Amino acid sequence: MFWNKQRLGIDLGTANTIIYIEKKGIALREPSIVAKQIETGEIVAFGKEAEQLVGRTSDKYEIIRPMRDGVIANFELTKQMLSHYIKQAVHRSISRPEVVICVPSNISKVERRAMIDAIKDLGISRAMIIEEPFAAALGADLSISEPRGKMVVDIGGGTTDVATISYGEVVDNITTRAGGNRMNEAIQAFVRENYQLAIGYGEAEALKIEIGNAKFTEYDKNDKMVVKGRNIATGVPDERIIYAKVVSEALDEVISMIVTSIKQVLEVTKPELSVDIMESGIVLSGGGALLKRLPERLYDEIGIPVHLSKIPLDSVAIGAGKMLKELNKQGKEHERRSR
Template sequence: MFGIDIGVDLGTANVLVHVKGKGIVLDEPSVVAIDSLSKKVVAVGEEARRMLGRTPGHIVATRPLREGVIADFDTTEIMLRHFINKSIGKSPFKRPRVMICVPSGITSVEQKAVIEAAERTGAKQVYLISEPKAAAIGAGLDIFEPSGSMVVDIGGGTTDVAVLSLGDVVTANSIRVAGDKFDEAIIRHIRKEHSLLIGERTAEEIKIRVASVFPHARHEKLDIRGRDMISGLPKTVTVESEEMREALQETVDLIVAATKSVLEQTPPELAADIFDKGIVLTGGGALLHGLDRLLQQELLVPVHIAHDPLFCVVKGTGIALDNLNKVSRSLLNKKTTSNVVQV
């Protein structure tokens, strides 16, 4: 079977796969569990995520992507091959065209690692597209018009901020501060203020159910359990929204500063368009309570959360693959190899 087009949002926290004609067919955590004794893969995706922090010593559940880029090449290849096979079936005759999203600040070495990992899964042709461009397309912005559009894509490992016009990025900034850093900030705060050790999953639950980054915008409480640093025994404490705002302030300020920097570098005519249309937030981080209001207050520009922000990037890859004639001139890896194209 030929002519299969696959869009992949290769995220630090989750991998999403879009198959042409079928839509989004896979959304699983970017986690692989490996038996360190036999060196065999035990589980991938959701099954592996459930093992995080709960495995015997010889089974290691890891996330092979860190801060938006490949930290463990071999494990990433295994994970990508597993997800592609799960999405389209395993067959030597199925050699898809694959478009993968990467952070706008990715280096050439990091690009090469992504390309090689995709090629080794059997891809017929590999395309790279910058995450903010895919996010903008997936959010429904017409970036091919001679008008400025601005997107802030907050994923698990990176936040990508970009102004786009005529199908290309005009000005952009990518910082390695996003959902994972929110979790780390919460863990640090709980350890410092409550002498309690908690894991990533508890931190994420706090972020979703309690946290807010805009003053007095939310009034939730949550009882959490962890290990007391003094006694070493299980302990329960209660956390509140305003406390979490203080815990997250320093991290969120970095995202505000990055967004402000891009806006300040934007040509005046395009900046005027953005003041009219507003900024669109995409990615899982867009759902952080109060972030849209905080950005609007700090930047004095309307800020909107995209519809289905978690899926904007992967939807954008699918649309981009259907419109390669429009986007191919601005793909990232045009000059890399004969079967690799950058969008």
């Protein structure tokens, strides 16, 4: 029997779900993917296990991402996936845990309510929603309660959140659909158009990680990778050598969208806060922030120092975990705003 109250911080993202357990730290990191048998509707796999089936399953199975652009696209599958991950993270049955969960800063009240309903349907006793850039700032150990402006750019799978924070609140923010997934899709489209090769999502992800970069230099010109896919002209399996310059060109449009969003937030930021941001710089978090030389590219475009948070992939979940300490004090106010 489980008697103590379990408290969890959850980054329920488009690409990955990360769970933080109070006093223990990160307990789970899994892709936000579900595999379902089409004929029966039965769920056959979650996360990494389901990811292995992507592009390799017959027509009997369907691969579903229940989260889209940071919000719930499939309510029932999101609940099942989250229930599975919570049980997997705590390794035992739990009794009405308390949860802090993160969402993009621009979601509607209806989407916020859907998120709370999804997790409360799992038997969770209390749920508090916080905005992803706020959580990312906490997870990056920024002193956000100070009367000084901070800027956080959280590049997730589905969205990029840009926000200025001061006095413990988000002051100005923009969310754009320019996350890691869009980068992968841009690589797929570029390889298809220029090499007549259709490649899978996993191959595009591998290209991004292995030879992708935000600021191509002469030192990268020999970086290359062999990718396999389907020849569009012949319809048969084929492979091509892809160079880093090609991947960089494919990523350029998505990076430009992120740059534009940062500039848009800076344009509406109060002068006093802008001075603070110039001094302290911009902090990057999220899995997309790991793209090679992204801080340097953003500095070149914007002229403000850009720093990578200590653990970019986990910053939001860690920040949610830190908010667990504030659950009793701030929970009622956050729940009121979420209605």
